[in-house]
Amino acid sequence: MYPVTDLLAANLHEVFGNRDPASRRAAIDRIYTEDVVFTDPEGVTTGIDALEDKAATLLTNAPADFEFTEDGQRYAGPLTGALAWTFGPPGTPAVRGIDVITVRDGRIATILTMFTA
Numbered sequence: 551m552y553p554v555t556d557l558l559a560a561n562l563h564e565v566f567g568n569r570d571p572a573s574r575r576a577a578i579d580r581i582y583t584e585d586v587v588f589t590d591p592e593g594v595t596t597g598i599d600a601l602e603d604k605a606a607t608l609l610t611n612a613p614a615d616f617e618f619t620e621d622g623q624r625y626a627g628p629l630t631g632a633l634a635w636t637f638g639p640p641g642t643p644a645v646r647g648i649d650v651i652t653v654r655d656g657r658i659a660t661i662l663t664m665f666t667a
Contacts, residue, residue, distance in 0.1 A: 554626035554651070557658050558633040561649060568603050569617035578602050583659045590663040614620055615639045621646060629653045 552560070564577035566606060567644040578598050588595040595604050621643075628642030632650045646666040651658050 552581065552656055554629070554631040554653055555624045557651060557653060558626070558649065559623045559629045560622065561651065561658060561661065562633060562635055565601075566608065568605075571606065574605060575602060579604075581658055583654055583657045586658060586660065588661045588663070593666060606617050610619070613639075614624050614635070617645065619643070 560577055560581045565574055566580070568574040568577065572626050582601060584598055585596065586598055586601055592643050593607065595601055600623050616638050619636045619640075620666060621636045625632040630650070630652050632648055634646070634648045638644035648664050649665075650662045652660045
């Protein structure tokens with residue numbers, strides 16, 4: 551069981567911002583439910599293996615100097631949370647977005663990712 555604010559940070563930094571496959575997988579196994587549902591403008595991804603593939607593909611296709619940075623405070627309720635972020639070279643983000651999560655049994659069950667227009 552992890553606090554919602556910790557899950558928000560782990561999702562961003564330990565999974566989607568982590569270029570090391572072994573430690574990324576360890577984080578995935580620790581913080582998500584097996585049936586996690588990830589939704590972004592590209593579609594819906596279901597399950598931890600598919601989520602791992604999504605994170606790996608994102609990082610493989612991004613330039614080496616791109617990193618995720620928190621863009622404001624973490625917002626949390628008992629079973630939901632939100633975190634705005636940027637992705638790009640330090641100081642010059644290429645993308646801004648927000649993740650909204652729901653938590654079940656102390657793990658992330660759903661993630662909704664939205665980008666700025």
